[in-house]
Amino acid sequence: MKLARFNRLFGTSGNCFDVAIDHGMFNERTFLAGIENMRTAIDIIAAAAPDAIQLPPGTAPMLQSIPGKARPALVLRTDIANIYGNPLPSALFSEIIDRPVEQAIALDAACVVVNLLMLPNQPEVYRACVRNVNSLKRECEIYGMPLMVEPLVMQDNSKGAYMVDGAIDKILPLVRQAAELGADIIKADPCDDVSEYHRVIEIAQGLPVLVRGGGKVSDEEILARTKVLMEQGARGIVYGRNVIQHANPGGMTRALMAIVHEGATAQEASRHLA
Numbered sequence: 001m002k003l004a005r006f007n008r009l010f011g012t013s014g015n016c017f018d019v020a021i022d023h024g025m026f027n028e029r030t031f032l033a034g035i036e037n038m039r040t041a042i043d044i045i046a047a048a049a050p051d052a053i054q055l056p057p058g059t060a061p062m063l064q065s066i067p068g069k070a071r072p073a074l075v076l077r078t079d080i081a082n083i084y085g086n087p088l089p090s091a092l093f094s095e096i097i098d099r100p101v102e103q104a105i106a107l108d109a110a111c112v113v114v115n116l117l118m119l120p121n122q123p124e125v126y127r128a129c130v131r132n133v134n135s136l137k138r139e140c141e142i143y144g145m146p147l148m149v150e151p152l153v154m155q156d157n158s159k160g161a162y163m164v165d166g167a168i169d170k171i172l173p174l175v176r177q178a179a180e181l182g183a184d185i186i187k188a189d190p191c192d193d194v195s196e197y198h199r200v201i202e203i204a205q206g207l208p209v210l211v212r213g214g215g216k217v218s219d220e221e222i223l224a225r226t227k228v229l230m231e232q233g234a235r236g237i238v239y240g241r242n243v244i245q246h247a248n249p250g251g252m253t254r255a256l257m258a259i260v261h262e263g264a265t266a267q268e269a270s271r272h273l274a
Contacts, residue, residue: 002144006184008073008110009052009146010235013261016210018052019045019253020240022077025056028084034244038062041244046071048253052110054238057097060107073110075148076103079132083119086157092119094128101139112136113148113187116178118170120156130181137182149183150212151175164214166192168199176203187212187238194228201233213239219252219273223266226259236260248273 009016021041023031035041038059045053046066053063054075063074078100082089094117097103104112114136116129133149140147151174155163165171168191175188186209188200201209211234213222222242229237237260246252255272258264 002140002146002184005073005110005144006146009075009185010208011051011261014235015230015260016052016208016236017050017253017257017260018054018075018210018236018238019050019072019243020054020213020238021045021059021244022054022056023240024059025077025080026084027082031084034241034246034249041249042066044250045243045253048250048257050253050257051236054113054240057103057107060109064108074107075111075113076100076107076109078104078112078136079114079129081115081117081125083117083122083125083154084157088157092122092125094125094132096132096135100136101143101145104145105143109145111146111148111185112140113150116149116151116174116181118151118153118174120154133178133181133183140184141182146184147182148185148187148210149178149181150187151178152189152212164189164212166190168192168196171200172203175200175209176205179203179205179207183207185210189214190225190229194225194232197229197232197234208235210234210236210238213237213242216241216245219246219255219270220266223255223259223269226256227264227266227269230259230263 052073052075056077081094153165153170155165251273255269258269
């Protein structure tokens, strides 16, 4: 039942913090900082009790093996791409895992997530992502599995690997396309001026929008930005490197949970880092 799984993510506050630890899926060495030992990383984050942890199929069982009912929900990463290298490989791809929704059900996932990638001058990658979303949509409807789509506008990799484009006029149409393709949840980048993020919320047509964390920034910046984004109407966040690469990942998780669920200010939330 889709609503039951949805409620495992958003809970009584109606908001969600999903910690992304799925970076190893993309075969990029720089993504592995802080998650070299996945068992340790998952245990630390799970103990801090976010709403969900985002994982690939190979390491998802580590989360689901934690005993008891209090462990975070699983968001299952369903696609693989080779777009993060600098320079880019000569042939790019974005492919979905085999029988993704069946795997999600077998792993007791509350949601599946898939990319909708827009890279400069790479229309075939974009086309592959559209196909991936389309193939997932109907499966998710049949099995009652929420579908999270991640519209991701990227800059040219020659400027540096994994550089997102925060131009709101590029983010808006891709977010709207994700909604039109049938997403249940949107996972989108912050725009350059976060005070404009209400426009992203509006273009998503009532779907819950969770904001991506992007690159590693200072504690002050990530907490302050999160507070502004929540005030703009975001229903939560999906952060990875700003949590798992932090000196105190458990404390950062609790700080962000305070903002997402309790409306804490950045200063109030920072007390969890002491």
